[in-house]
Amino acid sequence: MPPRRLTRHSTPDSSMAAADLGTAEWERSKVTNQDLNLLKKLGITTKPKAVCFPSEESYPAPPMGYRVSFVDHLIRGLSTPIHPFLRGLLFVYGLQLHHLTPNSILHISIFITLCEAFLGVSPNWALWKRIFFCRRNGSPNVAYNIGGVVISIRSTANYFDVKLPDSVQGWRKRWLYIREENHGCAEDNIPPFDGAEKILRRRSWDAEATEEERTSTEALMTRIHELQNTRGKELSGIQIIVYFLKNRVQPLQARKFPLWKYTGDEDVDRLSVDLEVKDLEKLVRKITSLSKKDSIPSSCRVKPFSAAHALPKPVIKDLLRIGAQFVGYREYASKTEKKLAEANERANTLALQLEQSEKARKKAESDAVDARAEADKAKADAAGVEDLRKRLHTAETSLSDHIAAQSAREEAIRKRLTTQSRRFVARTAQEFQLDEPANDPLLDALSFLEVHGSEAREGIDQAKAGLSRLFPYFFPKKEEPATFLNLAKCFNPSEDLGLRVRHENMKVAVENTVALVADSQQSIDWSKVGDTDQIEQSRWRSLIKAAKPNTRKILAYIGIKPSSTPSSSKPEV
Structure with a gap:
């Protein structure tokens, strides 16, 4: 039966009627000092800028070169650069790291440690499918996005009882940023974070091992059964956890050497020195369901493979045979080396294609980043245009109000000017016509x-x-x-200015007349001069008439040219 091909085709999970929470699950990070001390003891934060802690943001916005992770993922074996097998699982299942629960991360760490340290093989997809499958995590009303997928052990698999807790409380709030590192291989990279990506159920979640894969992994399953049931040398899931925590090598990290080449305290992949016994036991109880009453094994009953305990040669031969079966060459055992060489050449070709694909992926990611930046800029520009529209609308409204007010003011001014014009016409009785009216x-x-x-x-x-x-x-x-x-105002007093002038002139005339009479050297009784009561009016007028012939001489003497009109004879004194 030919092996089934795994594709990236996805189908909706019809069994889940609940809606995804999406970005609503995220809230401000609440990493405590206790968490920081634990990460420091585990050696995860010893490298410069290995971890970056969020500030006040309530939704992850990882800086360039960082990815989103959780404290509970890191203490269960996760570190960067990630192990190729973990990256392969994320690709096949169509998941991101934040989709997996802490228990799922621990399952993967135990599996990789089991394969490398106790089976002496690299973790492979065929063996994984015989033991594990994926299911959606949620309730009838809520489907989680953070931790929305759970890796579970198949009921038919004869596997270790890991004694995991039913749930890990508060782990979703303890998120942070980890620096993305690689060893020059694109496969070590973590997929870019996308908190809004929906979880879609894929066929690969329930993929079972093919008949060929079952045959090729039967020896490994038998060895797992022996590890669990050999009297006096039983291996448990807790022992595997204690082993990788004690060795200070993160199983989910891409390493220079596999665990079957572990060299001890000087191993290049160790993150820190050995944990103290009390810290180790406390950490084991933290990530499992063991209580203070349960004892924690200090070592494994089965001696794991390492540099000091090398793989036996028969096992290596079995591995070569299993490797040949995985790539589909199983006809002649004598041609194994030739077949492996061909497989290596094909693998090199695939690696080259993968490198080209990875370059294309990086370019696509770069283009996606640029597209996001352009989209953000477009949104900002759109927001600016919308703001300008609002301001323009406000300005237009204000201008309309100003024009209306100006029109009302001009109308009022026009009415006042027309009223003033009418008042002028009423006062002066003069009306004008414009030669060229402007019709304004x-x-x-x-x-x-x-x-x-x-x-x-x-x-x-x-x-x-x-x-x-x-x-x-x-x-x-x-x-x-x-x-x-x-x-x-000077010419508009309460008195008669003309009468006053005439009085002044008459006074001058009288003074001049008296002066002339005095100059004539006649004897005059000056006490009688000016006594008008003794002069009759008729006598007065006759005397004036008799004096007229000499008037011109007198006026000429005082420098006044007489007018041609007759002088008034009206008495004013």
């Missing part, structure tokens, strides 16, 4: 007002000139005012 009510009213104003200014100038010429005669002892209003 405001401009025409202003033009009329200018015409009226020009005529009024011209009249005021002429009146001021006339009053200025008269001022010295009426007010010889005063200084002429600077303004026309004050000048006009």
